[in-house]
Amino acid sequence: MRHTFCGVLLGSFALLLTASPVLAHHSIAAEFDTRDTVTLTGVFTKIDWINPHIYFYVDAKDDGGNVTRWAMESYPTGFFHRAGITRDLFKVGDTVTVVLYRPKDGTRNLGYLKEMTLPSGRKIEFDNGRPPSR
Template identity: 45%
Template sequence: MRKFRAAPALLGLLVAAIPVLAHHGITSEFDPTKDITVTGVLTRVEWTNPHIYWYVDVKDESGNVQTWRFQGGPPSMLHRAGFYKSDFKIGEVVTVSAKPAKDGAKLGFGTLIKYADGHKIVMDH
């Protein structure tokens, strides 16, 4: 009988641990030994957990626009650093520094956003 009382508790602990196990470090998707910098127009921000995302339209050498997606930390981390969704100015030119995706996709783990007027949003990972 004791086995059956412990089973629901054990199952509850396992289910509670799934989100923790599902979260991964940046090294699974990004190369922390490399840096990239792109300049373009900030077009969208997704202020969601567990990571925020922002999108920048960048012109390539031929003048074609390519959309880059950047991942940052959670909104709570940015709030603690004094940054809010309203600090991301859609339509403005930004320069983003990031760790590139390992697979070569137009994706990076953002470390810095710099606006033309000089103000910055620093991602403290």
């Protein structure tokens, strides 16, 4: 009985140790500062509609008028599909306005997508793990 109890206790402890990194990976706040955002308007140059995260790339002008490429990490494809949002809604060459969470490590020209306004005027808002409204 004592060996069984020790085994269960040790197994539970091992599960707790391995669960933390998994949860941290799936937390936006682990890598991005959800209190620090940047808003920019630019043109889609590339869209990687892949798992585990969709990436959008936008060329936007900085304050000096220079064009800068921004990479935006987003949610998985299934997240978008559950909200009724499909790949054909996003087209390379479209002008969009986005709000991004900035990375905690200070990486420039990278962000996690908080909201996006499409050329049609449709605004898609992402709420930390909940699919956007249709």
